[in-house]
Every structure is written in C-alpha cells, then in structure tokens.
Amino acid sequence: xxxxxxxxxxxxxxxxxxxxxxxxRVAALATRRTYDEDEIIFMRGDPGDALLGVVTGxxxxxxxxxxxxxxxxxxxxxxxxxxxxxxxxxSPRTAGATAMAKTELMILQRDAFLGLLRSEPQLAEHVIxxxxxxxxxTAEQMEDSALLTVPAKIAKRLLSxxxxxxxxxxxxxxxxxxxxxxxxxxxxxxxxxxxxxQAWRAKDWISLGRGSITLLDPKALTGVTHQP
Numbered sequence: 001x002x003x004x005x006x007x008x009x010x011x012x013x014x015x016x017x018x019x020x021x022x023x024x025r026v027a028a029l030a031t032r033r034t035y036d037e038d039e040i041i042f043m044r045g046d047p048g049d050a051l052l053g054v055v056t057g058x059x060x061x062x063x064x065x066x067x068x069x070x071x072x073x074x075x076x077x078x079x080x081x082x083x084x085x086x087x088x089x090x091s092p093r094t095a096g097a098t099a100m101a102k103t104e105l106m107i108l109q110r111d112a113f114l115g116l117l118r119s120e121p122q123l124a125e126h127v128i129x130x131x132x133x134x135x136x137x138t139a140e141q142m143e144d145s146a147l148l149t150v151p152a153k154i155a156k157r158l159l160s161x162x163x164x165x166x167x168x169x170x171x172x173x174x175x176x177x178x179x180x181x182x183x184x185x186x187x188x189x190x191x192x193x194x195x196x197x198q199a200w201r202a203k204d205w206i207s208l209g210r211g212s213i214t215l216l217d218p219k220a221l222t223g224v225t226h227q228p
Contacts, residue, residue, distance in 0.1 A: 008053035048086020057103025072185035155224035
C-alpha cells in the first residue's frame with residue numbers, strides 16, 4: 001500500500017514528534033521518482049544530497065568489501081527512510097542503494113531542507129538525537145563483528161530484521177529474505193549460513209520457504225546470541 005510523503009516524514013526519527021505545521025512544511029518540499037527493478041538509486045561515493053523514503057517497493061542498502069564482494073546492510077520497505085546522514089552533512093554516500101522491485105521514492109533535497117532548518121530551530125534537537133543513535137548503532141555493529149560467534153551473528157541479524165521487517169503470521173514473524181541475501185547481509189558464505197539455518201529448522205526454531213524465513217522460536221534464537 002502506498003505511503004504518502006507526510007506519513008514517511010512523521011515516521012522518520014529525524015522528524016518524529018515535531019509540530020504538524022513543521023511536518024507539513026517538510027512534506028511540501030518532497031518530490032517523487034520511480035525506479036525499475038535492479039536500478040541503482042545511488043552508489044557509494046555519490047553526493048549525499050537527499051533523504052529518501054520508500055513509498056512502494058523495496059530498496060537494498062549494500063556496500064562493497066575488499067575484492068568487490070557485496071555486503072547487504074539493510075532492506076528498506078514502504079514507510080522506511082534512508083540517507084539521513086547525507087541530508088545532514090552532504091558527504092559522499094558510504095553505501096549504495098538499489099531497487100529490489102519497481103519502487104517509488106519520496107526525495108527530500110538537502111538544499112531545500114537546510115533552508116527550512118534555518119527557520120525551524122526545533123529540528124536541531126531531532127538532528128542531535130539521530131546522530132547519537134547512529135553512533136550507538138555503529139559501535140554495536142563493530143562490537144558484534146569483533147566478539148560474536150558466527151551462529152550468534154546469524155541469530156542476532158534474524159531477530160533484528162524480524163523486529164523491523166517481519167510480517168506477522170500464525171507461526172511467527174516472517175521475513176521475505178533468501179538465504180543468499182542473509183549471507184550477503186552478514187558477509188558470510190551461503191553454505192555456512194545454510195548449515196545453521198538447517199540445524200535450527202530441525203529444532204523447529206525457524207521454518208524455511210522459497211525466499212522467506214519464519215521465526216518460530218525467537219526465545220531460542222535469543223539464547224544463541226548470548227552463547228560464548
């Protein structure tokens with residue numbers, strides 16, 4: 001179901017809690033653009049000149065590691081927004097974004113936003129909150145990479161994705177993600193990820209479908225994240 005610009009902006013942490021009049025002013029600056037499946041929205045190194053929100057479709061956020069291997073960082077779905085840091089500092093993009101299906105985006109250009117920011121001081125508090133959350137998230141990712149075991153990394157990522165993108169089903173939270181995509185998210189081989197998923201499937205912790213993973217026992221997966 002399409003999401004309008006005002007709803008996208010209201011949901012974004014950068015604008016959440018602002019007065020309705022301010023939200024309306026921000027929404028009035030937004031434009032829209034449609035991307036075809038597999039079309040590149042922006043690449044790493046491109047100018048960070050806009051905040052983007054998903055109206056319809058899905059967007060893959062990814063980065064390239066040494067040797068050209070792509071690592072998935074996130075999947076954006078209707079109602080999600082991305083590119084906040086570029087909106088704030090204008091620095092080059094640190095990751096790339098690609099449409100996973102035909103996708104319509106809301107686009108808020110940086111120049112227009114900065115003009116509004118000068119006349120809306122309340123935005124400063126939200127900017128500070130956003131940056132603090134980003135710093136904490138980055139620190140957590142670095143800690144996970146250095147300290148967590150492979151099964152703990154997989155379990156934690158499944159739980160994290162389920163909390164944000166999971167769809168309720170009678171069995172549990174269902175993720176529209178393939179094993180290959182999950183492996184790319186984690187920077188692991190598909191074989192290694194499949195090994196643990198099959199083991200958890202045998203224990204009835206998860207179920208596997210074509211391009212989907214359903215979490216049947218989140219508590220058991222949470223236990224894995226705490227194993228040394």
